[in-house]
Amino acid sequence: MKHCLSLQDFSADEVTHLVRLALKIKKNPQQYNQLLRGRWLLMLFQKSSTRTRLSFEMGIKQLGGNSVVMDWDASNFAISPIRYEARYVSQHAHLIMARLKTHTDLLKLAEYSRVPVINGCDDTFHPCQALADLTTVFETAGTFQHQTLCYVGIHNNVANSLALGCARAGVHLILVTPEANKPAHKTEMLDKLEADGHLSRTLDVKQAIAKAGFVYTDTWVDMEFFKDPAYQDEKERRLKTMLPYQLNRENMGDSDAYILHDMPIHPGYEITEDLVESPRSLIYRQAENRLYAQQALALHLLDTPLP
Numbered sequence: 001m002k003h004c005l006s007l008q009d010f011s012a013d014e015v016t017h018l019v020r021l022a023l024k025i026k027k028n029p030q031q032y033n034q035l036l037r038g039r040w041l042l043m044l045f046q047k048s049s050t051r052t053r054l055s056f057e058m059g060i061k062q063l064g065g066n067s068v069v070m071d072w073d074a075s076n077f078a079i080s081p082i083r084y085e086a087r088y089v090s091q092h093a094h095l096i097m098a099r100l101k102t103h104t105d106l107l108k109l110a111e112y113s114r115v116p117v118i119n120g121c122d123d124t125f126h127p128c129q130a131l132a133d134l135t136t137v138f139e140t141a142g143t144f145q146h147q148t149l150c151y152v153g154i155h156n157n158v159a160n161s162l163a164l165g166c167a168r169a170g171v172h173l174i175l176v177t178p179e180a181n182k183p184a185h186k187t188e189m190l191d192k193l194e195a196d197g198h199l200s201r202t203l204d205v206k207q208a209i210a211k212a213g214f215v216y217t218d219t220w221v222d223m224e225f226f227k228d229p230a231y232q233d234e235k236e237r238r239l240k241t242m243l244p245y246q247l248n249r250e251n252m253g254d255s256d257a258y259i260l261h262d263m264p265i266h267p268g269y270e271i272t273e274d275l276v277e278s279p280r281s282l283i284y285r286q287a288e289n290r291l292y293a294q295q296a297l298a299l300h301l302l303d304t305p306l307p
């Protein structure tokens with residue numbers, strides 16, 4: 001049984017297969033619309049979501065399957081060891097997607113689940129997002145060859161998953177990440193990817209953007225802290241430190257790179273409104289591709305014969 005806890009769980013061939021399959025489903029959805037008939041997806045949420053919730057729920061239904069949503073904190077996952085609850089819920093589902101606060105809890109869930117578990121974003125990885133991002137790069141460029149993606153922002157779960165995904169796809173990644181979310185910073189993994197030539201790191205934002213065909217940013221403050229009064233001082237400090245790294249016209253210079261953002265967007269912080277709405281913005285296509293990338297992932301994890 002295979003899980004998707006991070007893109008470390010997938011080979012280069014598997015990542016390419018998932019991206020190609022996602023685009024095939026997008027082109028001909030009717031060929032896939034009964035493949036998961038009778039299958040149930042359980043979605044566990046410990047944090048809020050718009051895209052992950054909608055795209056998984058619609059995605060599984062479009063493949064002929066069904067889904068149930070469970071709020072972690074309103075369930076007994078909140079008051080009992082994960083191993084017992086995981087064994088129980090996985091008797092009723094064929095697939096689990098979990099958005100949990102910590103990767104440690106996700107690993108426990110997967111250890112005791114009887115069915116494949118998909119990481120719907122935790123403090124360390126966001127593999128579904130990276131699969132959708134790579135699908136968008138491939139759809140736009142027609143190839144992964146000679147593609148460079150520059151990620152500018154806080155080093156977080158999205159940056160980790162991009163690092164792994166780009167390495168597998170053969171897309172060169174430039175990281176411009178002056179600050180890191182501490183639990184997310186996988187120093188050893190990043191050092192190895194850099195030593196192997198898959199990524200480079202710099203703080204020269206203008207030079208990095210000038211080298212890239214795709215420029216990507218994400219929130220400077222994680223969703224669970226954005227409105228937390230206890231986090232306000234750190235939020236203010238971060239905003240000041242990160243402002244020189246905002247995606248804006250000045251930092252873009254003469255670049256006509258495509259603009260990526262995994263959403264939710266905080267205009268005026270990590271990106272200016274004009275870039276969100278610019279003709280080079282792929283942000284909504286990238287968000288739309290979550291659905292197809294996750295459909296491909298579900299079919300793959302469930303070993304579904306393809307048409």
Ligand code: CP
Binds near residue numbers: 051052053129
């Ligand atoms: N990008 C992303 O995961 O969006 P949500 O947090 O809305 O699910």
